[in-house]
Amino acid sequence: MRLLFLLPLLALMACAPTPASHNRTTQQNSTYAGPIPPMKRFGPAHVSPPTRSNSEIAQDFLDLSFRLENGQPLPFMTRFEVPISVRINGTAPATLSSDLDALLVRLRNEAGIDIRRVPAAKTANISINTVPVRQFKHMRPTAACFVVPGVSSWGDFRRLRRSSVTNWKTLRKRTRMAIFIPDNVSPQEMRDCLHEELAQALGPLNDLFRLPDSIFNDDNYHSILTGFDMLVLRAYYAPELHKGTTRQQAAAALPRILARLNPAGEFATGHAPVSATPKSWENAIRQTINPAKSHSARRAAAMRAVTIARNHGWADVRTGFSLHKLGRLTLAQDAGLARCAFREALTIFRGRPEMRLQAAQITMQLAAISLSDGDAQIAINQANSSLPALLQAQDAVTLSMVLMIKAEALDLQNHTTEAREVRLDSLGWARYAFGSKKAALDRLAGISALTPK
Incomplete structure (x- = not known):
């Protein structure tokens, strides 16, 4: 077992030596004194339809719909059987309101779900609540946001959280749901929570790490509902299915449902x-993102994840994700090893069209390394190649950082005017991605610190 643990490390270390340029002195502080543009926003989403076969999608549907995230099987489906109403409880940022309206339009048009927004004063099937962060973290310290059945408000949840009313396992029909989001997160984080938790409130309750093109995946590559997700939700509300449908009944009906919806x-x-996906791999991955673990423990967990993925012979999103985590967790200690991990992940992600967003996010990591090497043109080329996928996926976090990297690289080439324009563009997206002006400027300073003097 010890030898098996070392094999991925040896393979990656043989990939390439640590470039000498990573030992250069870099800027430690950068103060941006220019204008701060207003927040930028995405327009209507234009997602790609799923490219996988209906037989694969049918299996994904069954595994998503008839298990909970903890692995417990569900005996039958539950869903709303009437037109669905949604409201925002109390006060909320303007971005949350507009992002909700945009999502509801998509759910009607792409998933065919009869869902409408109602005023806060009216009773609704689904209530969206922003919660003071201290209260939220006291109740769910590790959650970004969550959805609960059987309640509408934070007070309801606190009172009934240990009762059968809020237990997904004992749920028989969906009539009331509440989504809870901390009130201090950025506009993109709120939007991402809307997409993920509203999708779960409406449809499948499970997440699958094997899915390359879905928000129903805890790897968090996708932050808005994809073409696959909308197809799954459309199938979930197909007339052939209903609350009480068993897995066997759904399996019999899905071939004709998917043939009709996705010819x-x-x-x-x-x-x-x-x-x-074995539990050992899932446990290793979850340790890589556990803030309670030391950095060395998280790095070791990433290596275990890579080992397990290779021992299973995977060449899919799970192996790429393992390598991505390993690259990020080794970058400060061994840039050569991190570079090799990122490159191997990129090769995997470029192998299938449904993983182009993952490829773009890895390319951002490689562009940052190129910038720190002083390879300005390579960094610019890498940044440019990732932009289309990031814009389509509406990933403002990665998009803003890619543009910051590009601006620094343009400065290295003495293209000062173009660099200034790109930097302003990056700050507009960073306002949406990270929230405050300070958070946006902190990211800009972090990218600037990568640039060789």
Whole structure:
């Protein structure tokens, strides 16, 4: 087992030596004194339809819909059987309101769900609540946001949280749901919570790490509902299904449902069946993101995840994700090892069209390394190649940092005017991605610190 643990490390270390340029002195502080542009916002989403076969999608649907996230099986489906109403309880930022309206339009148009917003004073099937962060973290210290059945408000949840009313396992029908989001997070974080938790309130309750093109995945690559997600929700509300449908009944109905909703999937090339994800890999991945663990423990967990993925022979999003985590957790200690991990992950992600967003996020990491090496043109090329996927996925976090990297690289080439324009663009997206002006400027300073003097 010890030898197996070392094999991925040896393979990555053989990839390339640490470049000498990583030992250069870099700027430690950068003060931006220019104008701070207003927050930038995305327009209507234009997501790509799923490219996988309907037989694969049917299996994904069943595994998403008939298990909870903790692995417990569900005997039957539950869903809303009437037109669905949504409200925002209390006060909320303007961005939350407009992002909700945009999401509801998509759910009606792309998923075919009859869902409408109602005023806060009216009773609604789904209530969205922003909660003071201290109260939120006291109740759910590790959650970004969450959805609970059977309640509408924070007070309801606190009073009934240990009762059967809020237990997904004992749920028989969906009539009331509450989504809870901390009140101090950035506009993008609030939007991401809306997409993920509203999708769960409406449809499947499970997440699957094997999914490359879905928000129903705890790897958090996707932050808005994808074409796959909308197809799953449309199928979830197909007339052939209803609350009380068993897994066997759903499996019998799905081929004709998907043939009707996604005819292209009947002719898509199927991939080899994806093996089950072992708990050992999931546990290792969860340790890599556990803030209570030391950095060295998280780095070791990332290595275990890579080892397990390789031992299973995976060449899918799970292996790429393992390598991504390893790259990020080793970058400060061994830039050569991190570079190799990122490059291997990028090769995996470029292998299938549904992983182009993952490829763009890895390319951002490599562009940052190129910038720190002083390879300005390579950094610019890498930044430019990632922009289309990031814009389509409406990922303002990565988009803003890619533009910051590009601006620094342009400065290295003495293209001062263009660098200034790109930097302003990056700050507009950073306002949406990170919230405050200070948070946006802190990110800008962090990217600037990568640039060789």
